[in-house]
Amino acid sequence: MRIGIVCYPTFGGSGVLATELGKALANEGHAVHFITYRQPVRLNEFNANIFYHEVRVPEYPLFEYPPYELALSSTLVDVIIKYDLDLLHVHYAIPHASAAYMAKQIVKEKTGRDVPFITTLHGTDITLVGKDKTYEPVVTFSINQSDAITAVSNNLREETYKYFNIKKDIQVIYNFVDIQRFDKKPIDAFKKAVAPKGEKIMVHASNFRKVKRVCDVVRIFAKVQSEVPCKLLMVGDGPERPVCEEAINKLGLENEVRFMGKQEQMEEILAISDLFVLPSEYESFGLAALEAMAAHVPVLSSNAGGLPEVNIEGKTGYLFNVGDVDTAAEKATLLLGNDDLLNQFKENAYQQALSFNINNIIPIYEKLYNKFCRCNCPEDE
Incomplete structure (x- = not known):
């Protein structure tokens, strides 16, 4: 054709x-x-x-x-x-x-x-x-x-x-999602550069528009980071980035968060990540979340729009109500603080991605x- x-x-x-x-x-x-x-x-x-x-x-x-x-x-x-x-x-x-x-x-x-x-x-x-x-x-x-x-x-x-x-x-x-593209082994040198002490790595990727609620990502991370040693990667760019950077500075987290800008090779970043965070006001589907799952990364997302059709509560990750930062942080802390549970969720996320x-x-x-x-x-x- x-x-x-x-x-x-x-x-x-x-x-x-x-x-x-x-x-x-x-x-x-x-x-x-x-x-x-x-x-x-x-x-x-x-x-x-x-x-x-x-x-x-x-x-x-x-x-x-x-x-x-x-x-x-x-x-x-x-x-x-x-x-x-x-x-x-x-x-x-x-x-x-x-x-x-x-x-x-x-x-x-x-x-x-x-x-x-x-x-x-x-x-x-x-x-x-x-x-x-x-x-x-x-x-x-x-x-x-x-x-x-x-x-x-x-x-x-x-x-x-x-x-x-x-x-x-x-x-x-x-x-x-192209499973073959995202099913990659992590680059050790890259992971050590981001988390030199073996910290867990949380990641968010979006166009940084208001609907993505990127400041919620920072608030969730701040709460989790106080309980579990971790780093945050912010991938993408857009109008809400300055507000997000200001929030990070106010919380004193500038050394714990990296802004990666727009990236075409997301698979390399996802390969070193432990949890993908997507607190959006609305997502019709959540393609970024699916790509994370294909890279063996569980997802912490809002339950808005079509996200529950992709991210299965208590299996591939966790869901929370839009804006409920406290619940999101509790679930993230539970997952990142338990390696056995985290590894099981990583495998579950990958199996879910296979169906897409x-x-x-x-x-x-x-x-x-x-x-x-x-x-x-x-x-x-």
Whole structure:
């Protein structure tokens, strides 16, 4: 198949999932065309079946805000016609679903072809941005015009039906992880540099936006660190980082916490970690938590959104109510203070991750594509 993938090229979950999906499809022999405004951060290897098309947005003094959606639609039309794409798979509804709909109509007018597009909902496109009255009518319309709709968790599916008048079925296809990539042995020198006295290592990774509640990570760590010798790695960057750094300084923990910045090779950091902390206000799924589990790292997370579908209480880690720092710290202290329990949770986390292995999920997407693809390929091919 010839598949067009539209996504944001950033470190966020939707961009990561879309890129990893495209790479896996290319490895299966499909021709995959990425269409976005910058090369996706995880599109970092050569594959003869992968193509990248940059969306260029002309700047004119008349436009206070450059019309990216129009530029994207025009680029989609060009790529569909030039490369004879079979279908589009757009990740994150805003503005990708509406751009795909517009491109579909233009291609139909130009060539008579009805090019299907599949929309995958990822989270804030529904729970935060999409609910804004400014965008809601367009989001609802473009989702309903999609030939197929998928969501990355049951929770997100329910939230979408709750807040939008969606008239079509939404198929849940979970996020996935490349087990082989994250199942790595720790680099001893790296671990000793971070924890020279054998301290336990807690880690958090996100875009440091308000919804991630990064200051809760610091508060939890401060309480745990007073009971169990440990270090904290903060991976990523974003608007809440200065507030987080200020909180660390006030608590006198600047020598116990390292800010790692944005990292593409998370597997090396996770390999030396003992506990992944994700206290988010909301997560549609929690891809970062799943990647931690694939690296044998148990997860301490809030019970918000789709996180309980990934992190199993008392087995792969622990859950707590949003903002309940005391309970979170108690559970983390219990786990990090008991090596036998910690080792059991590490194995449990890995076994849970296996059920989300990329090899289990990719065939589900291929089966969905085949429903709409002109080639109408047999499901076992």
